Structures are given as structure tokens and as C-alpha cells.
Amino acid sequence: MKILAPTNSPEEAVILEKKGANELYCGVLSAEWKSRFSNIGSSNRREFQRSNLKSFSELKRLVGNVSIPVYFTMNAFYTQDMYPDIIKEAETAVKAGVKAIIVTDINFLHELKKLQLDVEIHIGTGGTTFNNKTVSFYKSLGAHRVVIPRHVNIPEIIDISSRSDIETEIFIMNTRCMNVDGFCTYQHGLAELGIAGEIMKKMKIDELVGGLASRSKIAARLLNKSGGMKSVSACCIPYKVSGGKDSENRFIQSNFGIEKFTNHCGGCALYELMDSKVASLKIVGRQKSTSKKVRDVIFLKSLLSNMRNYSKSGFIEYARKRFIEIYGFNCKAERCYY
Amino acid sequence: MNKAIVINRTNQLDLIEDYDTVYFGCEFCERLLPSKQDFLTVKEFVENKGKKFCLLSPYVTNRGVDNLRIILGAIGDCEVIFNDWGVFWMIKKDFSARGFSPVIGRLLVKQKRGPRILDYKDKISLEAYEHFRRSIISNPNMVDYLVELGIIRAEFDNLLQGVDLKVNKIKGSLYYPYLYVTSTRMCLIANMGHSEIGVVGCNRQCRGKLFCLKSDAMPDILLRGNTQFIKNEILPKELGIVDRLVFEPEIPY
Numbered sequence: 001m002k003i004l005a006p007t008n009s010p011e012e013a014v015i016l017e018k019k020g021a022n023e024l025y026c027g028v029l030s031a032e033w034k035s036r037f038s039n040i041g042s043s044n045r046r047e048f049q050r051s052n053l054k055s056f057s058e059l060k061r062l063v064g065n066v067s068i069p070v071y072f073t074m075n076a077f078y079t080q081d082m083y084p085d086i087i088k089e090a091e092t093a094v095k096a097g098v099k100a101i102i103v104t105d106i107n108f109l110h111e112l113k114k115l116q117l118d119v120e121i122h123i124g125t126g127g128t129t130f131n132n133k134t135v136s137f138y139k140s141l142g143a144h145r146v147v148i149p150r151h152v153n154i155p156e157i158i159d160i161s162s163r164s165d166i167e168t169e170i171f172i173m174n175t176r177c178m179n180v181d182g183f184c185t186y187q188h189g190l191a192e193l194g195i196a197g198e199i200m201k202k203m204k205i206d207e208l209v210g211g212l213a214s215r216s217k218i219a220a221r222l223l224n225k226s227g228g229m230k231s232v233s234a235c236c237i238p239y240k241v242s243g244g245k246d247s248e249n250r251f252i253q254s255n256f257g258i259e260k261f262t263n264h265c266g267g268c269a270l271y272e273l274m275d276s277k278v279a280s281l282k283i284v285g286r287q288k289s290t291s292k293k294v295r296d297v298i299f300l301k302s303l304l305s306n307m308r309n310y311s312k313s314g315f316i317e318y319a320r321k322r323f324i325e326i327y328g329f330n331c332k333a334e335r336c337y338y
Numbered sequence: 339m340n341k342a343i344v345i346n347r348t349n350q351l352d353l354i355e356d357y358d359t360v361y362f363g364c365e366f367c368e369r370l371l372p373s374k375q376d377f378l379t380v381k382e383f384v385e386n387k388g389k390k391f392c393l394l395s396p397y398v399t400n401r402g403v404d405n406l407r408i409i410l411g412a413i414g415d416c417e418v419i420f421n422d423w424g425v426f427w428m429i430k431k432d433f434s435a436r437g438f439s440p441v442i443g444r445l446l447v448k449q450k451r452g453p454r455i456l457d458y459k460d461k462i463s464l465e466a467y468e469h470f471r472r473s474i475i476s477n478p479n480m481v482d483y484l485v486e487l488g489i490i491r492a493e494f495d496n497l498l499q500g501v502d503l504k505v506n507k508i509k510g511s512l513y514y515p516y517l518y519v520t521s522t523r524m525c526l527i528a529n530m531g532h533s534e535i536g537v538v539g540c541n542r543q544c545r546g547k548l549f550c551l552k553s554d555a556m557p558d559i560l561l562r563g564n565t566q567f568i569k570n571e572i573l574p575k576e577l578g579i580v581d582r583l584v585f586e587p588e589i590p591y
Contacts, residue, residue, distance in 0.1 A: 035463070036463065036465055036466065037463075037465065037466045037469055038461075038462040038463065038466040040455075040458070040462070040466075041462075041466050041469050041470070077448035077473075077474050078474070078477075079469050079472040079473070079474070079476050079477060080472070080476055080477040080478070080479075081465065081468075081469070082469070083477065083479070105448070105474060106423070106474065106480070106483070107474055107477055107479060107480035107483055110479075110480075110483050111479065127423075128397055128422065128423075128445075129424075130397055130398060130399050130402075130422065130424070131398055131399055131400045131402065131403045131422070131424045132400055132403075132424070133403050133422075133423075133424030133425070133427045133428045134422060134423050134424030134427065135424075136424075136427055136431075137423045137424060137426065137427040138423070140427075151522060151523035151524060151537055152399070152523075152537070153536070153537045156399055156400070156537075159400055160400065163400075178522055178524055178535070179520040179521065179522045179566075180397075180520075180521055180522055180523065183397070183445050183520060183521045184519075184520040184521075185448075185449065185450055185451035185452050185519055185520060186451075186452040186454075186519065186520060187450070187452040187454055187455055187458075190454060190458060234452065234454070234520075234555075234556070237551075237553045237555050237556075238553065239551035239552060239553050239559070240551075240552045240553070241549055241550070241551055241552075242549070242550050242552070243547070243548050243549040243550045243561075244547060244549055248530060248547075248549075249549065251526070251530050251531070252526055252549050252551070252561065255526055255535060256551075335534060336534065338536070
């Protein structure tokens with residue numbers, strides 16, 4: 001299994017390759033695109049400035065800086081007015097040397113097929129591939145790889161990947177969204193609009209939220225109650241829940257808020273996936289700091305290198321020990337991906 | 339204008355009298371899909387009344403594909419609203435002679451439903467705001483492609499910010515008064531009492547439960563089972579390609 005790491009700069013890409021990433025993915029959200037469709041109408045489902053490269057010249061430099069494949073995210077759903085621009089962006093990305101484009105929009109996929117670009121097609125999680133019939137459908141449209149959504153458990157992942165005749169990729173670290181990515185229609189990135197937006201663009205929101213939620217549950221709870229993070233995501237809204245028994249309402253309420261935005265980890269699950277046909281492990285978080293991305297790559301690399309040396313319980317113990325060594329805190333402060 | 343109604347259970351058959359078309363099934367959870375026998379019973383009842391029967395199907399795992407295969411194998415000659423491209427592919431490849439008419443469901447047309455867009459109307463360009471009134475069906479090339487695939491109809495939600503329904507060559511259905519906003523397999527109802535939520539088994543305990551999520555950030559969110567909804571009772575003035583209004587007597591399962 002390969003390690004697929006996110007990146008948002010040509011310099012960072014070099015570091016991630018050196019540390020053991022086997023593949024990289026990134027996106028561009030240009031000033032021109034934002035001026036027309038805003039950041040919340042992002043071309044690649046990352047609405048925050050920190051997640052993206054600023055230009056295609058940066059992308060070209062990034063691809064030239066590394067010897068591992070770079071995949072380019074064009075994983076939004078596009079409306080008519082966006083088409084001339086996204087076709088041009090796809091052609092520019094291919095000229096820059098990306099090995100694959102990550103796609104979720106059926107029509108865009110159809111248009112790319114007609115263009116016969118020299119590039120692989122990966123179906124992003126927004127393609128909602130929950131079964132092998134969907135894999136076959138995407139294969140018929142020229143897909144080389146499908147990303148299996150977060151909301152598929154380990155036995156289901158093993159089943160889908162074993163019956164798939166194209167590559168499969170799964171999520172392994174960070175941002176385990178509560179809702180199915182391809183079916184969730186809440187806007188993100190609203191925090192970067194308006195007067196406060198310029199400040200928010202410069203803030204490492206994800207680091208702040210993830211770090212706080214992992215290390216200080218009380219502080220996270222206080223911030224959540226204040227409603228201070230509600231423009232970041234609908235999942236951060238401190239809802240008042242009614243309709244059920246008090247205990248049921250409290251349970252629903254407790255599952256919204258920044259406390260749930262920890263950096264989830266799927267390290268221990270690698271043991272069960274050891275002999276599966278899963279081709280690639282995706283680290284989420286293009287917007288995260290380089291040091292977090294580096295730690296994620298090192299952590300996964302050490303688990304992949306050593307998983308055959310242990311029994312299942314021994315591997316879990318090893319994974320937890322490595323987690324503390326690499327991240328500096330107990331993995332129980334975070335949450336399990338699977 | 340064709341009048342349709344969504345029902346999810348056989349004991350709702352007394353609601354269909356005033357409607358031309360009856361949608362039966364489930365869009366959001368494979369575990370709530372009615373049994374083969376229920377589908378056969380409802381189809382026969384509806385057609386004996388001279389009404390049209392449409393089968394609603396959800397997004398599915400391989401297990402759900404197997405279950406739907408049994409149901410489709412027993413039923414023929416109806417519209418199938420699919421919310422999973424794998425279900426579409428199964429209809430096209432494995433049931434081509436059974437007279438099914440595939441209809442692209444509201445989970446796949448990719449309308450932008452998040453209600454907070456209303457508060458940001460003045461902060462984004464008119465072009466960007468128009469984008470949030472559209473779907474992938476707004477693109478004539480997409481419609482040509484759907485027609486090429488044999489898809490005859492598209493299902494839409496009635497967005498709070500308005501809906502662009504101007505494309506031609508395909509018919510549209512508009513659901514009211516509930517629009518879905520998001521869905522999950524980490525169902526909070528199935529996970530109730532668990533310290534960590536995940537994809538877990540259930541006993542359909544979501545049936546009969548409805549939660550209201552209130553905040554000052556957006557209209558009330560209605561949570562039923564694994565899916566969140568918003569209510570919008572005002573139909574658009576311009577219905578464009580819509581020739582079927584689909585009434586939801588309750589929040590769908």
C-alpha cells in the first residue's frame with residue numbers, strides 16, 4: 001500500500017517525498033476562479049485559501065520538484081458557466097505533468113474522456129463508490145482508481161477492493177467527516193467571506209481546531225458553546241436539539257461541535273488491510289502544516305514497514321507506541337477512523 | 339402537472355387517492371428498503387387504481403446491490419429512481435429487458451442545498467449565487483449525456499435560494515416540502531449510546547423518531563435517521579422542465 005500525502009506548496013512536496021510519501025495530491029484555486037465563483041464555489045472542494053496552490057505555475061514547479069506521481073484535484077460538481085475554465089485548467093494541469101486528475105462530476109468525466117488527455121482518472125470520494133457496480137460504471141468511463149468513501153467499514157473495504165479490477169484508495173488519517181462527502185451539500189469556507197474573512201484566511205483554523213479538540217476538551221467545548229466556529233462548518237454549530245427523550249437529544253447534540261474535529265487515525269486498521277487489494281492510503285488535510293503532514297507520513301511508513309512482524313494485538317500496541325513517539329501525546333486523545 | 343406522492347411503508351396506501359403517481363421505497367438508507375413482497379403488494383395496488391408506480395432506491399453497499407437485485411428481479415416495467423451509479427449500471431447491464439426507466443435521483447443531481455447561502459448573497463458575485471441555484475443537470479451537455487445513457491427524468495429539491503430548472507430535453511420532478519441537505523452511514527440514531535460513532539448495525543430504530551436541530555445560523559434542521567432535511571413550503575413560480583410535483587406527506591425515511 002502506498003502513502004498518498006496532501007501538499008500545498010512545491011517546497012513542502014520535496015520534504016514529503018524525502019520522508020516517505022509515495023504519491024502526492026494538490027489543488028489550485030486561482031484568484032480568477034474565486035473572483036467569479038467565490039471560494040465557497042471552489043473548483044476542488046477545498047474552500048480555504050491555505051488548502052490550495054495559488055497558480056498553475058506553482059503546480060508546474062511542484063511536479064518538477066519531485067519524482068513521485070502528483071494527482072490534481074478537480075473534484076467539485078460543476079455548473080455550465082464553469083466548463084470552459086475547468087477544461088482549460090485540466091489541460092494546463094496535464095501539461096504541468098500531473099499523473100492523474102481526481103474527478104467526481106460525471107459530466108466532467110465524460111468531457112475529459114472526449115478530450116483524450118494523457119492522464120489517469122481517479123474517482124474522488126465525492127463519486128460515492130459504495131459497491132462494485134459503481135466501480136464497474138466508473139471503469140467504463142475510463143477511471144483508473146476509485147476512492148472508497150470514509151463511510152465504508154473495514155470488511156466492506158476488503159470486499160470492494162478484492163472484487164475491483166481497478167485500483168482502490170481509502171482514507172487513513174484526519175478529518176473523518178460525519179456526513180458522506182459526495183452527498184453533503186453544506187457550504188464550507190464561509191468563514192473566509194466578509195470582513196473577518198481576510199483574518200480567517202491567514203489563520204491556521206484546522207490546526208487550531210484539531211489541536212484544541214485533541215488536547216483540551218474543556219477549551220474546545222467552551223469555544224463550541226460560544227458558536228465561534230459555526231461559519232467554518234455546519235458540523236460546528238452548537239445546535240439545540242429537541243424531539244426525543246432528554247438523553248437522546250443530548251446524544252445528538254454532543255455529536256456536533258469542534259470536539260468532534262480531532263485528527264482521526266486509522267493506523268491500527270492497517271493490520272486487517274495488510275493482505276487486501278487496497279492500493280493507496282490517503283492522508284487528508286491539504287491545509288495542514290508541513291510538520292503535521294510529515295508526522296503523518298512517518299507514522300504510516302513505520303506501521304507499513306513493521307506490520308508483518310506482529311500479531312494483531314502486538315501491532316496495535318506497536319502502533320500506539322509509535323503514535324506517542326511521533327505526535328507527543330496518547331492516541332486516545334484522538335479518534336479511530338475505522 | 340402530474341401529482342405524485344412519496345410513501346415508504348405499506349400502511350400509507352390510504353394517502354394515495356388524490357395522486358397520479360406513487361413513489362415507494364427509500365432514498366437514503368439501504369436498511370430501510372421495503373421487502374420484495376411489500377414492493378409487489380404496493381405496485382399491484384397502485385396499478386390496479388390506474389396510477390403510476392415508481393421505485394425509489396437508495397445508495398447501496400454490495401449487500402444492498404444484492405438485495406435490490408432480488409427486488410428488481412421480481413418487479414418489472416416501472417421507473418426506478420436511482421441514487422447510486424452502481425444501481426443505474428445494474429439496471430442498464432443486468433435488467434435491460436425488464437422495462438425499467440432509470441431516473442436520476444436527488445442525491446446525484448448535486449444541487450447545492452446548504453441553507454446558509456441565503457446569508458451570504460451580498461458577499462458573493464451574482465454569478466456565484468446563480469451557481470448555487472443550479473445542479474449538474476443545468477448543463478445541456480450533461481443532459482445530452484444522460485439521454486445518451488437512457489435516463490429520462492431528473493429529480494430536484496426545492497432549494498431555499500431558488501432553483502434553476504430551465505434546461506430542456508429531460509423531464510423534471512420537484513419534491514416538496516422537504517429537501518434533503520446531507521446524509522451519512524454513521525447514523526446517529528443507530529449509534530445512540532455509543533461513545534464513538536461509526537458504521538454500525540441497527541434494528542431500524544430510527545422509525546418513529548424525529549429530531550429538530552435549532553440554531554441561529556440557519557433554518558431548523560430536521561434529522562430523521564441518517565439524513566438531515568429542511569422544510570420549504572413555497573413552490574417556485576417558474577417550474578421550467580418540472581412536469582411532476584412530488585409531495586412528501588412526512589419526512590421521508
